Amino acid sequence: xxxxxxxxxxxxxxxxxxxxxxxxxxxxxxxxxxxxxxxxxxxxxxxxxxxxxxxxxxxxxxxxxxxxxxxxxxxxxxxxxxxxxxxxxxxxxxxxxxxxxxxxxxxxxxxxxxxxxxxxxxxxxxxxxxxxxxxxxxxxxxxxxxxxxxxxxxxxxxxxxxxxxxxxxxxxxxxxxxxxxxxxxxxxxxxxxxxxxxxxxxxxxxxxxxxxxxxxxxxxxxxxxxxxxxxxxxxxxxxxxxxxxxxxxxxxxxxxxxxxxxxxxxxxxxxxxxxxxxxxxxxxxxxxxxxxxxxxxxxxxxxxxxxxxxxxxxxxxxxxxxxxxxxxxxxxxxxxxxxxxxxxxxxxxxxxxxxx
Ligand SMILES: Nc1ncnc2c1ncn2[C@@H]1O[C@H](COP(=O)(O)OP(=O)(O)OP(=O)(O)O)[C@@H](O)[C@H]1O
Numbered sequence: 499x500x501x502x503x504x505x506x507x508x509x510x511x512x513x514x515x516x517x518x519x520x521x522x523x524x525x526x527x528x529x530x531x532x533x534x535x536x537x538x539x540x541x542x543x544x545x546x547x548x549x550x551x552x553x554x555x556x557x558x559x560x561x562x563x564x565x566x567x568x569x570x571x572x573x574x575x576x577x578x579x580x581x582x583x584x585x586x587x588x589x590x591x592x593x594x595x596x597x598x599x600x601x602x603x604x605x606x607x608x609x610x611x612x613x614x615x616x617x618x619x620x621x622x623x624x625x626x627x628x629x630x631x632x633x634x635x636x637x638x639x640x641x642x643x644x645x646x647x648x649x650x651x652x653x654x655x656x657x658x659x660x661x662x663x664x665x666x667x668x669x670x671x672x673x674x675x676x677x678x679x680x681x682x683x684x685x686x687x688x689x690x691x692x693x694x695x696x697x698x699x700x701x702x703x704x705x706x707x708x709x710x711x712x713x714x715x716x717x718x719x720x721x722x723x724x725x726x727x728x729x730x731x732x733x734x735x736x737x738x739x740x741x742x743x744x745x746x747x748x749x750x751x752x753x754x755x756x757x758x759x760x761x762x763x764x765x766x767x768x769x770x771x772x773x774x775x776x777x778x779x780x781x782x783x784x785x786x787x788x789x790x791x792x793x794x795x796x797x798x799x800x801x802x803x804x805x806x807x808x809x810x811x812x813x814x815x816x817x818x819x820x821x822x823x824x825x826x827x828x829x830x831x832x833x834x835x836x837x838x839x840x841x842x843x844x845x846x847x848x849x850x851x852x853x854x
Pocket of ligand 1: 510514515534538539541542689
């Protein structure tokens, strides 16, 4: 009961949208395809669904090549960004659609609709017109409709991206639970890190049609496989560092890495996210605040470091000697204030496979 892609490539004329991708999604596993706009995520998903023909390579289910199996015979469920509900059917009519196609009898259909509406938190919504539902409710119904016939694989293309941020975060948590409860094997496309990391057992990072890295979320987050993956996952600064006894030391300070003991000693490339440096009275780095922006639960600062840090390309992409840092809302410094900064493990990644 697994999906396998072997050397899958998809072309549109001279555009190589997907290039030689090997990927397996195991029974009950949720894999998120993550990558920037245009990297080929949707095309890969569409090829799995049977909506695009591979230029080369194969899409297999349990090692059987699906090349001659049309879309509606693959037994896969599909949900797109805009759930595309049938506007003239009520909620029950939408959820029951696939069951009706499968000639499930009326009573069993009604039971399954009730069960699914309960699972998606819309119990009692059977007779509601879909036009009367909020965007989030409509996406829940689209998910229920796709899950109702118990697809052997669920394909989700940016299922939450039409929703506002708060709703998206909540629905991502609910969806993750729903997929686990129903043990649904799932391939989900997203460009949103948080969504990928909330939903997936494994995250697959793509760029320019290629699969750059695949692994459990914490591994991909903490050890991106290349500078390109690190940059995509929010590392704005890359610095050479030396690891010794689980502590990484670079020009901006030292930080004990999570699972520090597992990190082999030696020279590495460290990726710093915008939250890697924090205002800390015990910090060894000093600088002057030049900008302060309030975020929902913290304050983002831009801090100018002493002249010794300028140039050389060591700090920030342009070597201007300014770094991003975070502070707590309650005691956030103001522009002009001198601050001490310390590195924090949660904002730091070790770029794997790069020796410096
Ligand atoms: N029908 C098409 N005809 C021609 N080129 C296409 C077609 N669909 C996609 N492409 C091209 O293939 C490449 C991959 O597109 P795709 O939509 O798969 O990327 P994506 O990662 O899903 O992007 P987004 O997140 O913006 O949807 C892009 O260069 C895109 O312009």
